[in-house]
Amino acid sequence: MKLPNLKTKLPKNRNIVKKPIGVPPAIAHFDKGLASIQDIIAPSSVEVDFRHIRIGETFYKTLFVVGYPRFISPNWLDPLINFNHSVDISMFCYPEASSDVLTDLRRKIAEMEATISSQIENGQDVDPKISAQLEDALAVQEQLAKGVERFFQFGFYITLSSSTTQELEEITKQLHATLSSMLLTAKAATLQMEEGFKSTIPMGRDSLYITRNMDTTSLASTFPFTSATLTQNKGVLYGLNEQNGSLIIFDRYSLENANEVVLGKSGAGKSYLIKLETMRQFMFGTEVIIIDPEGEYDALVQSLGGERVIFTASNPVKINPFDLSGMYEPGENELGLKILSLHGLLRIIMGNLDATHDAILDRALVETYRQKGITPDPATQSKIPPTMQDLYKVLLGYEDPNAQELAFRLEKFIKGSLAGIFNQQSNFDISNPLTVFDIKFLEEELRPVAMHIILDFVWTKVRKTLKKRLLILDEAWYVMKYEDSASFVYGIAKRARKYYLGLTTATQDVEDFLATDYGKAVLSNSSIQVLLKQGTSSSEQVGKIFYLTDSEKQLLQSAQIGEGLFFAGQNHVIIRIIAAPHEHQVITSDPKEKLKMEQKAVQDAIPEKPMNNTAQTNPQKTAESSQNINSTEAIRPPENLTTPIMPITNEVSNVASPPNKPTQ
Ligand SMILES: Nc1ncnc2c1ncn2[C@@H]1O[C@H](COP(=O)(O)OP(=O)(O)OP(=O)(O)O)[C@@H](O)[C@H]1O
Ligand SMILES: [Mg+2]
Numbered sequence: 324m325k326l327p328n329l330k331t332k333l334p335k336n337r338n339i340v341k342k343p344i345g346v347p348p349a350i351a352h353f354d355k356g357l358a359s360i361q362d363i364i365a366p367s368s369v370e371v372d373f374r375h376i377r378i379g380e381t382f383y384k385t386l387f388v389v390g391y392p393r394f395i396s397p398n399w400l401d402p403l404i405n406f407n408h409s410v411d412i413s414m415f416c417y418p419e420a421s422s423d424v425l426t427d428l429r430r431k432i433a434e435m436e437a438t439i440s441s442q443i444e445n446g447q448d449v450d451p452k453i454s455a456q457l458e459d460a461l462a463v464q465e466q467l468a469k470g471v472e473r474f475f476q477f478g479f480y481i482t483l484s485s486s487t488t489q490e491l492e493e494i495t496k497q498l499h500a501t502l503s504s505m506l507l508t509a510k511a512a513t514l515q516m517e518e519g520f521k522s523t524i525p526m527g528r529d530s531l532y533i534t535r536n537m538d539t540t541s542l543a544s545t546f547p548f549t550s551a552t553l554t555q556n557k558g559v560l561y562g563l564n565e566q567n568g569s570l571i572i573f574d575r576y577s578l579e580n581a582n583e584v585v586l587g588k589s590g591a592g593k594s595y596l597i598k599l600e601t602m603r604q605f606m607f608g609t610e611v612i613i614i615d616p617e618g619e620y621d622a623l624v625q626s627l628g629g630e631r632v633i634f635t636a637s638n639p640v641k642i643n644p645f646d647l648s649g650m651y652e653p654g655e656n657e658l659g660l661k662i663l664s665l666h667g668l669l670r671i672i673m674g675n676l677d678a679t680h681d682a683i684l685d686r687a688l689v690e691t692y693r694q695k696g697i698t699p700d701p702a703t704q705s706k707i708p709p710t711m712q713d714l715y716k717v718l719l720g721y722e723d724p725n726a727q728e729l730a731f732r733l734e735k736f737i738k739g740s741l742a743g744i745f746n747q748q749s750n751f752d753i754s755n756p757l758t759v760f761d762i763k764f765l766e767e768e769l770r771p772v773a774m775h776i777i778l779d780f781v782w783t784k785v786r787k788t789l790k791k792r793l794l795i796l797d798e799a800w801y802v803m804k805y806e807d808s809a810s811f812v813y814g815i816a817k818r819a820r821k822y823y824l825g826l827t828t829a830t831q832d833v834e835d836f837l838a839t840d841y842g843k844a845v846l847s848n849s850s851i852q853v854l855l856k857q858g859t860s861s862s863e864q865v866g867k868i869f870y871l872t873d874s875e876k877q878l879l880q881s882a883q884i885g886e887g888l889f890f891a892g893q894n895h896v897i898i899r900i901i902a903a904p905h906e907h908q909v910i911t912s913d914p915k916e917k918l919k920m921e922q923k924a925v926q927d928a929i930p931e932k933p934m935n936n937t938a939q940t941n942p943q944k945t946a947e948s949s950q951n952i953n954s955t956e957a958i959r960p961p962e963n964l965t966t967p968i969m970p971i972t973n974e975v976s977n978v979a980s981p982p983n984k985p986t987q
Pocket of ligand 2: 593594595797
């Protein structure tokens with residue numbers, strides 16, 4: 324094949340080829356007159372001095388580290404990283420070939436050994452510095468030869484900045500003091516400030532090249548990120564990591580259990596966190612059940628379309644504590660467990676019982692169920708259960724005065740002021756994915772009873788059908804102060820995982836909660852623990868249990884609202900709980916904010932006044948009506964906008980007969 328004749332391929336006019344390729348000169352000339360990004364961001368001047376460099380209006384000074392401590396521990400650079408003035412730190416690591424280092428080391432070791440032996444020969448004392456160096460060199464040699472360690476050169480530069488030279492010198496002194504406390508020796512890069520500055524900007528260029536030998540372990544311990552990140556790649560957002568601004572995202576159902584404990588003094592932001600988490604979990608299809616002793620979840624229920632179940636004597640919703648789950652689990656005696664749970668409940672209702680009372684009560688409970696045809700045989704357990712009244716009658720039927728006394732103690736729930744709350748057949752079933760049991764309207768002494776009964780009811784429900792659920796026990800101290808209820812809560816915490824349930828307990832009575840064995844057990848059965856602001860004495864106790872450092876204890880004492888420590892497994896970080904404005908509106912319990920929002924809602928709801936013929940003909944009436952609009956009377960919210968104390972519509976629509984049980 325004939326090769327092409329290159330000569331013939333050349334263009335005829337050779338001048339064209341010689342012309343410069345690229346931007347035509349006219350355009351290049353035009354571009355010169357335009358401002359580039361560099362022109363805009365560049366400082367107006369740079370002044371390089373012996374002791375500093377001034378860029379724009381800021382002075383910079385670079386120091387390099389020449390002396391290092393003999394021993395370092397992990398996180399040894401912490402005082403420098405947390406220095407209370409902004410510093411730019413650069414670290415350069417240059418890997419070295421181990422074979423070269425070993426040759427040098429061998430020579431160095433031989434030198435040191437020779438020095439030591441000549442000192443011995445001359446009858447001199449061996450220089451302890453040399454023997455220490457020899458020891459180090461031998462150790463490094465061994466590690467390198469084995470390949471356990473590698474060898475590096477390490478350059479470490481620090482640049483300080485300030486708006487005045489005086490302040491810069493002042494900060495430099497402070498930095499020297501901090502570095503000395505860490506046994507680091509640093510020198511100013513005098514006459515090399517420009518190189519120093521360039522080495523500490525994020526360009527990865529070491530213009531100083533002042534290095535020191537380091538092995539892998541020592542180098543690893545210089546890793547500067549001392550703040551932990553605690554996050555997963557899925558789940559809900561709990562808040563921001565205050566130390567490094569990262570997000571704390573967790574899927575509690577992916578941990579060993581899905582339980583959470585929130586501890587903090589009153590007003591620390593516990594309920595806020597719980598509500599926020601509820602909203603976010605709800606979006607992921609989790610069914611949420613809340614026991615609310617303070618009646619503060621109303622706005623949340625309304626916003627998420629949930630159901631609020633209110634407990635009062637006159638309310639049609641009833642829960643019978645004698646209900647059986649109707650489930651049969653091999654190896655479990657459902658009736659026995661129920662009787663045990665009723666024992667606990669009755670101890671809360673009746674006060675402490677001695678052995679005789681306990682024995683009578685046990686006999687009476689068995690008898691009460693037996694009279695309804697219910698025995699330990701699972702087949703009998705779908706029959707209509709007894710009520711509190713039936714137990715009362717059984718107790719009255721015994722001739723023993725102790726039994727009479729027990730009946731007497733129970734009387735107020737049957738005939739007295741509290742009749743009608745817990746002594747009727749259940750007529751309610753959880754059907755809404757967000758159900759709040761509001762017990763605010765019950766008297767204080769009844770709340771623990773109600774909470775126990777609701778917990779028992781929910782637990783039965785949870786075990787019946789498997790679903791991803793969250794059970795929230797706000798103000799848990801109501802139940803935790805009674806041993807029987809506390810043990811029940813602990814039982815739930817221990818077994819919740821099997822039923823895809825996450826239990827959240829929040830309490831302000833931190834000391835009492837942590838003083839009981841059950842409280843501690845609930846805590847240790849919770850994968851997520853959140854500590855919000857603490858009082859002085861509770862922070863000490865919390866410090867002991869959570870192994871907190873003094874500064875962490877200090878942090879908890881001085882924490883802002885919504886700030887604290889977030890524990891997941893073995894790790895913890897400082898958390899700031901934040902909500903989006905639309906979430907905040909729903910979950911805030913600040914009365915001032917709520918009032919403002921209510922007023923705004925009212926104003927938005929007032930329809931614009933239509934043009935009115937009468938008004939045109941009757942000026943007096945117009946004046947009157949406009950006065951009315953301005954008066955407080957007129958801006959009272961329309962009926963449908965006021966928050967009903969008891970939203971009857973929701974409840975009545977859900978008063979349904981429970982499945983498998985005929986209505987009375
Ligand atoms: N992270 C937060 N951001 C903004 N406001 C918050 C935050 N946490 C709580 N608040 C506000 O602080 C106040 C108290 O919060 P919250 O009701 O959650 O306290 P608490 O710890 O549950 O108190 P208590 O134990 O008395 O129930 C509320 O007005 C709430 O709106
Ligand atoms: Mg609260």
